[in-house]
Amino acid sequence: METENRKSRRYGGKGPQHWYTLLFLMRVLKVALRATGQYERGVRNAWDVALREMDLALPRLPAAFDGFTVLHLSDLHLDGMPGLERVVLERVDGREFDMCVLTGDYRTELHGPIGPTMDGLRSLVAGLRSRHGVLAVLGNHDDCHMVGPMEAMGIRVLVNECVRLVRGPDVLQVVGTDDVHYYFTDQAVHALETARSAFTIALVHSPEAYDVAAELGVDLYLCGHTHAGQVCLPGGRPVITHLSRGRRFFRGTWTHRGMVGITNAGAGTSGVPVRFNTRGEVLALTLRRAAGGRSAR
Numbered sequence: 001m002e003t004e005n006r007k008s009r010r011y012g013g014k015g016p017q018h019w020y021t022l023l024f025l026m027r028v029l030k031v032a033l034r035a036t037g038q039y040e041r042g043v044r045n046a047w048d049v050a051l052r053e054m055d056l057a058l059p060r061l062p063a064a065f066d067g068f069t070v071l072h073l074s075d076l077h078l079d080g081m082p083g084l085e086r087v088v089l090e091r092v093d094g095r096e097f098d099m100c101v102l103t104g105d106y107r108t109e110l111h112g113p114i115g116p117t118m119d120g121l122r123s124l125v126a127g128l129r130s131r132h133g134v135l136a137v138l139g140n141h142d143d144c145h146m147v148g149p150m151e152a153m154g155i156r157v158l159v160n161e162c163v164r165l166v167r168g169p170d171v172l173q174v175v176g177t178d179d180v181h182y183y184f185t186d187q188a189v190h191a192l193e194t195a196r197s198a199f200t201i202a203l204v205h206s207p208e209a210y211d212v213a214a215e216l217g218v219d220l221y222l223c224g225h226t227h228a229g230q231v232c233l234p235g236g237r238p239v240i241t242h243l244s245r246g247r248r249f250f251r252g253t254w255t256h257r258g259m260v261g262i263t264n265a266g267a268g269t270s271g272v273p274v275r276f277n278t279r280g281e282v283l284a285l286t287l288r289r290a291a292g293g294r295s296a297r
């Protein structure tokens with residue numbers, strides 16, 4: 001689909017005109033920030049990436065996975081902020097996680113070379129410590145030709161696929177979809193349907209499939225894409241969320257019909273490498289079995 005420039009936007013996603021407008025606005029923003037002396041401050045803000053620790057209470061988490069740790073990275077856009085991989089590794093500080101997940105947008109540009117992005121990603125992955133490896137999905141800035149190089153680095157790229165971890169009678173599944181912003185196909189829905197059989201973490205680039213995932217029984221939905229607004233008004237109110245739907249889920253932790261969701265603010269930036277009134281983040285999640293949990297399903 002990508003090589004033929006075909007999209008599958010279930011929710012009337014943005015067309016090319018939207019991107020041309022956005023690129024124009026980015027240029028205006030850059031000029032305005034430089035003219036007002038705010039550009040350097042925005043760049044400093046962008047590099048001030050936070051490590052956030054989160055305990056998640058999940059009622060259906062199987063007992064064997066109580067305390068399971070997940071490093072969640074999103075929206076690295078590595079070619080837009082060269083060296084960001086080193087900042088991320090500094091934040092993680094050699095810590096080992098049970099699993100590391102990447103929810104897309106490794107590159108800044110929508111088209112073009114992938115080399116610089118893959119070089120940064122290779123350095124990042126080489127420095128991560130994860131007992132069950134690194135799982136990833138593609139975002140709307142990514143290219144299907146990244147899958148091969150990423151898998152050669154040891155990353156398991158889930159394109160509408162599922163992996164299962166088994167501990168005795170207990171199972172934890174991770175389902176990863178293709179980018180639902182541009183390629184929300186029936187294959188993504190079929191992949192999410194596996195959530196009916198076991199506790200499931202869904203990796204989806206954007207929050208836009210929140211209702212389908214909740215309906216199909218996903219327990220934890222990890223996504224990014226929005227950068228929490230990246231350039232926000234005072235108080236963190238976003239100007240642009242890049243979402244066709246589910247805009248209320250543009251940042252932070254949320255719930256929908258019993259499913260817990262996290263929209264990662266991303267470590268990198270898109271367009272202009274600045275942030276205002278929002279902060280990039282690396283999430284260290286610990287899954288906890290909430291009261292009423294069960295050992296298997």
Ligand SMILES: [Fe+2]
Pocket residue numbers: 105139140141205224225226
């Ligand atoms: Fe994105």
